[in-house]
Amino acid sequence: MKASMFLVVFLLVCVAGASAKPSGCDSVHIVSRLVSWGFKSVSHPRKIEAIIIHSSYNATTADSFSLKGVLQEYKDAGVSPHYIIDRAGKIYRLVPDGDIAYQAGRSRLPDGTTNVNAVSIGIEIINTTKDSPTEAQYISLAKLVRCLESEYPIKFVLGHKDIAPGRKTDPWNFNWKKFRALLDEQDRVGKQN
Ligand SMILES: [Zn+2]
Numbered sequence: 001m002k003a004s005m006f007l008v009v010f011l012l013v014c015v016a017g018a019s020a021k022p023s024g025c026d027s028v029h030i031v032s033r034l035v036s037w038g039f040k041s042v043s044h045p046r047k048i049e050a051i052i053i054h055s056s057y058n059a060t061t062a063d064s065f066s067l068k069g070v071l072q073e074y075k076d077a078g079v080s081p082h083y084i085i086d087r088a089g090k091i092y093r094l095v096p097d098g099d100i101a102y103q104a105g106r107s108r109l110p111d112g113t114t115n116v117n118a119v120s121i122g123i124e125i126i127n128t129t130k131d132s133p134t135e136a137q138y139i140s141l142a143k144l145v146r147c148l149e150s151e152y153p154i155k156f157v158l159g160h161k162d163i164a165p166g167r168k169t170d171p172w173n174f175n176w177k178k179f180r181a182l183l184d185e186q187d188r189v190g191k192q193n
Helices: 005-019 065-075 133-150 176-192
Strands: 031-032 050-055 082-083 091-093 120-126 156-159
Touching: 031 156, 050 065, 050 133, 065 082, 082 133, 133 176, 156 176
Parallel strands: 031 091, 050 120, 050 156, 082 120
Antiparallel strands: 082 091
């Protein structure tokens, strides 16, 4: 490649880079671990307006926090969230956002919507009823929620128990105040960039 040609290519790359819209997902690392159960493929773009936060643990072996164990439980039950966050804060994508994951069950959003799975994204935090989410989980969750909000017109970020009171109790021992403070922190970091 001639030097002049190289310069043109270099400039084009610079311009493309500068004009790329900053995304709320830039600082989020998501590991793909797609599952073959617990969701319905959707061929057309679906409306995504809610994020539902859950918690689960592995009840089949001694290691309550085993991702493998939790996934096996989902498989046996034919359910899945879109994302799951392990104790170290690692985010796994189990179902693509565009597909309907079976995670909310019989539930209702504050605006009366009852087909919640169809319009929501589910995020599971690995935690037991006796433990609390880890600091790393809260931080990853805040990043992931801000990322999703930058992609979709999210109206609600709610716990499973908020949309299925009496039937569900998760996310367990979840500190909403702390979570909201971390969301604000994400906004501050975002503005600095
Ligand atoms: Zn749940």
